[in-house]
Amino acid sequence: MPKLQKSISQGDHFQYEAEITEEQLEEFKLYADGKIEEPEWFDKLEFTLTNSDKGQRYIEIDVKK
Numbered sequence: 001m002p003k004l005q006k007s008i009s010q011g012d013h014f015q016y017e018a019e020i021t022e023e024q025l026e027e028f029k030l031y032a033d034g035k036i037e038e039p040e041w042f043d044k045l046e047f048t049l050t051n052s053d054k055g056q057r058y059i060e061i062d063v064k065k
Contacts, residue, residue, distance in 0.1 A: 005064040012054045016047035 020028070030036045 003064040007060045009058045015051040018045040018047045
């Protein structure tokens, strides 16, 4: 008997911000360009939630073989 298979992917989207100094900005640009290793201060940043979009869904239905 033929069957349909339904897959649902669901996830939340959150955005955070952290204040940094001008010096840290320049160092981060070097890191983003792959010119230096991750700065030591990077893991110690305190991020604040600025936006959230919960419950995004993607549904896909295919014929099950």
